[in-house]
Amino acid sequence: MKRNSDxxxxxxxxxxxxxxxxxxxVWTQRMYLEGVAGITPDExxxxxxxxYGQGNLHEARHLDRIKETGSDVCxxxxxxxxxxxxxxxxxxxxxEVIFQARLTKGDFSGMADFVVLGEPDAxxxxxxxxxxxxxxxxxxxYHIIQLCCYAEMLESMTGYLPERIxx
Numbered sequence: 130m131k132r133n134s135d136x137x138x139x140x141x142x143x144x145x146x147x148x149x150x151x152x153x154x155v156w157t158q159r160m161y162l163e164g165v166a167g168i169t170p171d172e173x174x175x176x177x178x179x180x181y182g183q184g185n186l187h188e189a190r191h192l193d194r195i196k197e198t199g200s201d202v203c204x205x206x207x208x209x210x211x212x213x214x215x216x217x218x219x220x221x222x223x224x225e226v227i228f229q230a231r232l233t234k235g236d237f238s239g240m241a242d243f244v245v246l247g248e249p250d251a252x253x254x255x256x257x258x259x260x261x262x263x264x265x266x267x268x269x270x271y272h273i274i275q276l277c278c279y280a281e282m283l284e285s286m287t288g289y290l291p292e293r294i295x296x
Contacts (some may be wrong), residue, residue: 243259
């Protein structure tokens, strides 16, 4: 959760998952953003930093494999002020793979690992899908919640709900 440019709260799929695990954790994060005295976030542990770094490495390796196939790839810089406009332009131009797509809907926003133009359907139309990389050996329920959030955000940008998500 963070404040956007007009000082409104903006929520991410990760915030929703955190809320499902611990409403108190989200409450304290909000109180921190509100500037309540004495509330500060915990420092990131060495384990959390290691997992985050390994996740980024896993994403980068997957991106390299996609590039090796010759797919048209648009890489969006995470948290760039222009990331939403770049994502919208890539969708409009039907780029095959959008890495770190900035998706939004109302007060929800997030960065999807991969938005991929799927195979043609029966009418020959290709539609975007949400793909995500995870270090886990199998999908967990909160992974699917996150991807469903991204799918709904993508729908607000494309006009259709993706029929497929992939971990």
